[in-house]
Amino acid sequence: QVQLVESGGGVVQPGRSLRLSCTASGFILSGYTMHWVRQAPGKGLEWVALVSYDGTEKYYVDSVKGRFTISRDNSKNTLYLQMNSLRGDDTAVYYCAREKRATSGQNWFDPWGQGTLVTVSS
Amino acid sequence: QSALTQPPSVSGSPGQSVTISCTGTSSDVGRYNRVSWYQQPPGTAPKLMIYEVSNRPSGVPDRFSGSKSGNTASLTISGLQAEDEADYYCSSSTADSTFVFGGGTKLTVL
Numbered sequence: 001q002v003q004l005v006e007s008g009g010g011v012v013q014p015g016r017s018l019r020l021s022c023t024a025s026g027f028i029l030s031g032y033t034m035h036w037v038r039q040a041p042g043k044g045l046e047w048v049a050l051v052s053y054d055g056t057e058k059y060y061v062d063s064v065k066g067r068f069t070i071s072r073d074n075s076k077n078t079l080y081l082q083m084n085s086l087r088g089d090d091t092a093v094y095y096c097a098r099e100k101r102a103t104s105g106q107n108w109f110d111p112w113g114q115g116t117l118v119t120v121s122s
Numbered sequence: 123q124s125a126l127t128q129p130p131s132v133s134g135s136p137g138q139s140v141t142i143s144c145t146g147t148s149s150d151v152g153r154y155n156r157v158s159w160y161q162q163p164p165g166t167a168p169k170l171m172i173y174e175v176s177n178r179p180s181g182v183p184d185r186f187s188g189s190k191s192g193n194t195a196s197l198t199i200s201g202l203q204a205e206d207e208a209d210y211y212c213s214s215s216t217a218d219s220t221f222v223f224g225g226g227t228k229l230t231v232l
Contacts, residue, residue, distance in 0.1 A: 037223075044224070044226035045168065045226065047213075047221040050220075050221070059218075059220050060220075100173070104155075105154070106156045108170060108213070109168075109170065109213070112167045113167065115167055
């Protein structure tokens with residue numbers, strides 16, 4: 001079945017780096033735009049970044065621009081999020097999600113991975 | 123990139139109907155029919171419930187319906203059941219090719 005599995009989370013000190021991975025199964029990653037969405041403890045969902053199916057287009061939420069880089073390796077069916085200069089307010093569960101798009105241009109997230117927790121703390 | 127506005131909480135008794143609103147701007151909710159809704163029970167990942175404003179994926183009960191008027195989208199859950207208790211989030215793509223979520227609404231089934 002279609003599935004996304006995140007990995008790479010953990011505890012990291014402020015200012016350090018971490019790379020998250022999201023491995024897809026049950027579908028061909030190269031056919032889809034992919035996203036990272038995060039959720040701070042007890043808070044709502046926040047869209048973080050997207051990468052187009054071929055990796056040529058990338059967009060970020062303002063709070064991570066210049067610090068986070070989204071990328072993909074379609075040959076490995078894997079999505080990445082390189083997080084540098086981490087701050088306390090980056091502490092969150094990070095989800096990857098596949099974008100589904102209708103021919104009319106409408107788009108939505110389905111499915112989502114189970115999430116991986118990133119804790120930024122000294 | 124301002125979050126869409128949702129009520130923090132709604133509640134209803136089993137069998138009743140509740141509606142959750144999601145207010146954006148002419149640059150997101152009002153611009154496109156790209157509003158989707160997600161259900162998130164505690165400790166789980168979000169699950170798609172409504173896409174393209176009013177469409178249900180297979181497997182989602184027809185008790186869930188969506189609509190939009192101007193800059194406000196709505197999710198209505200009729201015939202409330204205990205299993206519907208969860209957080210609900212709306213989402214929309216925006217004019218600058220990014221995405222935005224609502225702040226989330228906690229649904230309590232009394």
